[in-house]
Amino acid sequence: MAALSSSLLPLTSHFLHQKTTNPNLTHYSFPIQTKPHKTTKLSSPTIASIRKEEVVIVGAGIAGLSTAVSLHRLGVRSVVLEQAESLRTGGTSLTLFKNGWKVLDAMGVGDELRSQYLEIQGMVIKSEIGRELRSFTFKEVDQTQEVRAVERRTLLETLAKQLPVDSICFSSKLARIEENKDGETLLQLVNGTRISSKVVIGCDGIRSSVAKWMGFSEPKYVGYCAFRGLADYPNGQPFRPRVNYIYGQGIRAGYVPVSPTKVYWFVCFNSPSPGPKITDPLVLKNQTKELIKKWPSELQNIVDATPDDTIIRTPLVDRWLWPGFSPPASLGGAVLVGDAWHPMTPNLGQGACCALEDAVVLVQKLAPALKAGPMAIEDALRSYQNERWPRIFPLTVRANVVGAVLQLENPVVCAVRDNVLVPKLIRLGPIGHKTHRQQHNTLYHGRFSFFAKTPFTLTSMAALSSSLLPLTSHFLHQKTTNPNLTHYSFPIQTKPHKTTKLSSPTIASIRKEEVVIVGAGIAGLSTAVSLHRLGVRSVVLEQAESLRTGGTSLTLFKNGWKVLDAMGVGDELRSQYLEIQGMVIKTEIGRELRSFTFKEVDQTYSPKSVFDSYGNSQEVRAVERRTLLETLAKQLPVDSICFSSKLARIEENKDGETLLQLVNGTRISSKVVIGCDGIRSSVAKWMGFSEPKYVGYCAFRGLADYPNGQPFGPRVNYIYGQGIRAGYVPVSPTKVYWFVCFNSPSPGPKITDPLVLKNQTKELIKQWPSELQNIVDATPDDTIIRTPLVDRWLWPGFSPPASLGGAVLVGDAWHPMTPNLGQGACCALEDAVVLVQKLEPALKAGPMAIEDALRSYQNERWPRIFPLTVRANVVGAVLQLENPVVCAVRDNVLVPKLIRLGPMLEHTNFEFEPLHQTKV
Secondary structure, eight states, rough: BSOOOTTOOOOHHHHHHHTSOOOTTTTTEEOOSSSSOOOOOSSOOTOOEEEEEEEEEOOOHHHHHHHHHHHHHOOOOEEEEEESOOOOOOOEEEEHHHHEEEEHHHHTTTTHHHHSSSSOOOOEEEETTEEEEEEEEEETTTTTTOEEEEHHHHHHHHHHHSSSTTTTOOOOEEEEEEEEEEEEEEEEETTTTTEEEEEEEOOOTTOOOOHTTTTTOOEEEEEEEEEEEEEEETOOOOOOOOEEEESSSSSSEEEEEOOSSSSEEEEEEEEEOOOOOOOHHHHHHHHHHTTTTSSHHHHHHHHSSSOGGEEEEEEEEOOOOOOOTTTTSTTTTTTEEEGGGGGGGGSSSOOHHHHHHHHHHHHHHHHHHHTTTTTHHHHHHHHHHHHHHHHHHHHHHHHHHHHHHTTOOOOOHHIIIIIIIIIIIIIHHHGGGOOOOOOSSSOOOOOOSSSOOOOOOOOOOOSOOTTOOOHHHHHHHHSSOOTTTTEEEEEOOOOOOOOSSSOOTTTTEEEEEEEEEEEEEEEEEEEEEEEEEEOOOOEEEEESSSOOOOOHHHHHHHHHHHHHTTTTOOOHHHTTTOOOOOOEEEESOEEEEEEEETTTTTTOOOOGTOOOOTTTOOEEEEEEHHHHHHHHHSSTTTSEEOOSSOEEEEEEESOOOOOEETSSSSSEEEEEEEEETTOOHHEEEEEEOOOOOEEEEEEEEEEEEOOOOOOOOOOOOOOOSSSEEEEEEEESSSSEEEEEEEEOOOOOOOOOHHHHHHHHHHHHHEEEESHHHHHHHOGGGOEEEEEEEEEEOOOTHHHHHHOEEEEEGGGGTTOOOGGGOHHHHHHHHHHHHHHHHHHHHHHHHHHHHHHHHHHHHHHHHHHHHHHHHHHHHHHHHHTTTHHHHHHHHHIIIIIIIOHHHHHGGGGGGOOOOOOOOOOO
């Protein structure tokens, strides 16, 4: 997923983060202090000798020690390198929710820590003048929730005690990292020690040397800082076991009892820059008290009771792991855990919990791989990233949004928060959802399943908040969805409709179906065909009077062809359309910038970027939409598609089924309803999705016809201008598909007159190569269209889930994306086979199994769909820029010298199980 583009050949992310990383990732040197270090527990051989280790962990913080303990419990020895002379037990305390405690229990230290710290029962929120706004108890909704604040010092010491005495090597500061030719990673320390390790795990925090070597940028300052401290009450602290929050304007604070004698507190304040580092405790204390001098005296007294050695000032930072832009979490045998990979703001109280989760997930995958060899190790590290990213990225984003909202200074916003949001709209349930993480109770040597593989669900991550109690996403999209999702009505046309193949019973009678698919487009028909091949009957409702075979053509890459082969129609379509061999890029004046063939293997990249795991090479063909739909429809029983069947109303029945009412009066109750009704989906609207968003440019498209044979070679041709771009590709011996994209501040009126459309297109490209103008002239009137381009970003925690009860979305109905990667149709085909493989066995098991299957489909597809949608959008935004300087750089540097084929095609890799019917 490294590249930004395919069909429109944009920047690759490899290029994008090459500019911020070391140009040679095979080695990296760090600044070396010249002062002598304390002798480490490692021997210090001559520079020529190298010590061999299986696993080296860099950093003895929470992430490093929890990883080491987890490995130790599975019988795997590791060496932990810590640059400090002892455990870094500074800092105050951290809050652990039930997901963190489950991990600590798996490591065997949970009860030891529980015995020292209070269980927090709930929370109370007050204004800066002391008025109580709201209070909760954590177990009002979730009886399993467990919240305790734990001193960082105690947590580290407890974890360290679980390790063999020679495991942690202090005063071991990295000077250099190199990737050896044998695939191992070579570490050189400041004291001269050299270690070669199969696996290097970077757990060295937000300023990680390992992350820097792997190409990660520095974490980004978020605009506010925090004072923190640990107040000491030798004779007993006076507070109840609950979290106390105080919200002001641009300032917020909180405190929580940690133990019978300790109270943790914080004060967050806006600051345009991180500011200088301050270590004088008197200055820190005075600055804190100045910020809250008009606040309740209770908080000021807590600050006064804070020992000098526990008060700190911290600029808050995070790093968003943007799909397609951020480097991967692993490089060869090196991998990142915790803050080294994903520093996040503390607004969800999940930083330490996520580090603990990382550790056990990584170890679960790594331990068996160590026995299998280097390739298995690299696969395990990639699998760790793939499982963790869908959880980490949403949490990081939501934590940032929470902080941004709570740090607003606007008095009106603060008044709404204090008088409406907090007292009336906050719900406890969604706040704790982010802490759900299933697991088995213990770690056993020889068993690598101490955590059950937990499906990541957007619904289980629905809240924006925890420790600072902000808005929840439940509230956020409640405002944009239908207030009652149990039913929804659509505008009903009064003109009579053509009779459908469904019977039209009286309004009282209801027809029962197992699976109903709404929409007979590519998504709907491919879903129906996949179900049919597994022996499951479905009914397809199409509001048009026949297949909507309008439109031009679409490009299918090897991922789309693999799905069509699984459906049994691949070869029939191949026989009608040309295989595209490559691409050429030209300027608007006709100068060639670059050309490729799709089956080139750029030796700079892994062959996997062009060949899939079965050895199948890239395959690209443009296919007429009409032919694809007709070919799919022929695979279905004759009574499968019901035309003139327009939805009027959807309701969720009490029995868990979904009731559909059509305009003609037909009513159908179905166990499963699959919304495949495109970008303006009625099913998606019922489920709470907003309309897709216009991206700022439109496209003219057409299918030129050459009855005596088209004259072009089998390649994609791109032409880049300033704010305008175009392309054309031979579809068959007589057809050529073309497009022209142009910027427009609004979608504009709908135009259907083909003469107007053709003239507008030719006006845009009147000074471009005549070849393109001739293609437009050769286009029949009935194939030329003008389309405003739209997409929908499925933001984690904000967008509704893809399923609601027994209803689910597929293709453009769920994730409309711009065509800049050529993946819209391919992703709809992928959706279909993934959904059907999960749904078919569930239909035999009952309603609960069906809902689980639909959630599992979403969980598997979202990590692929969201990055593709974002990258397609970014590609279009970059290629539609009008700035002459940017265009000159593109034409003279980027395209001729920096584009690489391998990363461009990575997103076309897709694997799935064959369509085989399950046995009962």
